[in-house]
Amino acid sequence: MPDKRTPGSSSSHTIMPQEPAQADRFGRARQARSATLLEDYAELIADLLATGGEARTVDVARRMGVAHATAVKTIGRLKREGLVTALPYRGVFLTEAGHALADRVRARHRLVVELLVAVGVPVEDAEADAEGIEHHVSDGTLAAFAGFLQARK
Amino acid sequence: MPDKRTPGSSSSHTIMPQEPAQADRFGRARQARSATLLEDYAELIADLLATGGEARTVDVARRMGVAHATAVKTIGRLKREGLVTALPYRGVFLTEAGHALADRVRARHRLVVELLVAVGVPVEDAEADAEGIEHHVSDGTLAAFAGFLQARK
DNA sequence: CAGGATATGTAGCATAGGCTATATTCGACG
DNA sequence: CGTCGAATATAGCCTATGCTACATATCCTG
Ligand SMILES: [Mn+2]
Ligand SMILES: [Mn+2]
Ligand SMILES: [Mn+2]
Ligand SMILES: [Mn+2]
Numbered sequence: 001m002p003d004k005r006t007p008g009s010s011s012s013h014t015i016m017p018q019e020p021a022q023a024d025r026f027g028r029a030r031q032a033r034s035a036t037l038l039e040d041y042a043e044l045i046a047d048l049l050a051t052g053g054e055a056r057t058v059d060v061a062r063r064m065g066v067a068h069a070t071a072v073k074t075i076g077r078l079k080r081e082g083l084v085t086a087l088p089y090r091g092v093f094l095t096e097a098g099h100a101l102a103d104r105v106r107a108r109h110r111l112v113v114e115l116l117v118a119v120g121v122p123v124e125d126a127e128a129d130a131e132g133i134e135h136h137v138s139d140g141t142l143a144a145f146a147g148f149l150q151a152r153k
Numbered sequence: 154m155p156d157k158r159t160p161g162s163s164s165s166h167t168i169m170p171q172e173p174a175q176a177d178r179f180g181r182a183r184q185a186r187s188a189t190l191l192e193d194y195a196e197l198i199a200d201l202l203a204t205g206g207e208a209r210t211v212d213v214a215r216r217m218g219v220a221h222a223t224a225v226k227t228i229g230r231l232k233r234e235g236l237v238t239a240l241p242y243r244g245v246f247l248t249e250a251g252h253a254l255a256d257r258v259r260a261r262h263r264l265v266v267e268l269l270v271a272v273g274v275p276v277e278d279a280e281a282d283a284e285g286i287e288h289h290v291s292d293g294t295l296a297a298f299a300g301f302l303q304a305r306k
Numbered sequence: 307c308a309g310g311a312t313a314t315g316t317a318g319c320a321t322a323g324g325c326t327a328t329a330t331t332c333g334a335c336g
Numbered sequence: 337c338g339t340c341g342a343a344t345a346t347a348g349c350c351t352a353t354g355c356t357a358c359a360t361a362t363c364c365t366g
Contacts, residue, residue: 023218026193029285030354033186037323040179058343065176070324072345077322089332089344116294119272119301125293132182136285140278141269148272183324190353211313223354225315230352242314242361 029136036135037074039105040064042083045092046102054091108142109134115145118152182289189288192258193217194231198245199255207244261295262287268298271305 044063048055061071075092078084083098094102112134116126137145197216201208214224228245231237236251247255265287269279290298 019216022216025281025284026216027218028281029189032285033189034322036182036186056343057345063172063175063179065180066323067325068344069326069346073323115272116297119268119297121294121297125291125297128178128181129289129291129294131178132185132289133286136282136289138278138282141274141282144269144272144274144278187352209313210315219353220355221314222316222356226353 032136036132038078038081038083039101039135040131041074041078042094042098042102043105043109045084045094046099046106049094055093056091060092105134108137111142111145111149112137114149118149185289189285190227191231191234191236192254192288193284194227195236195247195251195255196258196262198237198247199252199259202247208246209244213245258287261290264295264298264302265290267302271302 041060041064044060045055048059048063052059057071057075058068060075061068064071075084075086078092078098079086082095083101084092084094086092109130112130113126116130116133117123121129194213194217197213198208201212201216205212210224210228211221213228214221217224228237228239231245231251232239235248236254237245237247239245262283265283266279269283269286270276274282
């Protein structure tokens with residue numbers, strides 16, 4: 001290994017000012033990752049409620065592509081966070097907070113897909129990638145997307 | 154793995170053909186999420202190696218914004234997956250596979266930031282959001298990004 | 307070259323999110 | 337109105353990612 005001349009050893013002496021910024025970005029990405037499931041479930045449940053009038057655990061599980069027991073656990077987290085309520089054997093319902101979240105998430109999802117298509121991404125890829133990308137699009141970025149799409153109309 | 158084909162039932166009315174597609178998209182997003190940490194660590198370690206000649210656990214932890222014990226565990230996973238090697242008390246090194254991954258990840262990261270800036274996202278937001286978005290950009294989408302940037306030069 | 311500061315290793319704990327397996331309960335219909 | 341398949345609930349078990357606390361090892365510096 002080449003020996004660096006840095007007095008404090010190459011490891012951790014000089015505090016580069018961009019270091020905290022990078023750590024902060026990683027932290028925000030972690031945060032977004034942890035909110036991802038809640039957002040997708042809220043959006044999906046809203047969709048099921050709007051389409052079929054009810055959201056059953058089994059349908060949520062099938063649409064998410066997970067085992068029903070997995071959906072049960074995640075729905076439990078949604079309950080703990082005050083986003084849904086559920087009656088035993090009667091399906092899942094969105095609270096007001098849950099509905100608000102679902103609305104925001106759905107709007108963002110659509111805008112992301114639109115943007116991707118606008119820059120030339122094939123629709124299928126756009127739909128697939130948007131499912132992950134959407135959770136990492138901040139308000140500032142979202143506004144820029146809207147502006148870009150507006151300008152190009 | 155097991156691909157269930159549930160016949161029609163009370164709650165799951167008609168089998169909409171887009172259902173499996175949606176489950177597939179969610180599944181791919183989950184996969185991308187699970188690869189996220191490996192990609193970020195590989196990129197960061199490559200950066201530390203290029204910049205300072207060595208990648209110490211403490212530096213990785215600080216740049217990632219996590220406790221050092223957390224970095225140790227993740228580096229353990231990188232070892233198990235054959236992406237890095239490490240000598241006790243001597244820092245971390247990339248294998249050939251690790252280097253290849255880091256290169257791909259870095260290129261994609263830069264392209265994503267470029268694309269975001271090109272559509273009008275403020276640089277700071279672009280840098281922040283790209284850290285999460287990059288892990289969900291497929292090859293097809295990446296190619297479209299490159300094409301868009303090329304056309305606008 | 308001794309000691310203190312820093313880095314590293316390791317153990318234990320928690321939560322999230324997957325899974326399978328095994329009850330129960332519901333509800334459609336013969 | 338009883339039965340049986342589908343839906344629901346619950347109980348483990350696993351891995352991945354975080355954390356704190358404490359024990360060692362290394363490395364600077366006086
Ligand atoms: Mn999503
Ligand atoms: Mn979505
Ligand atoms: Mn990243
Ligand atoms: Mn990156």
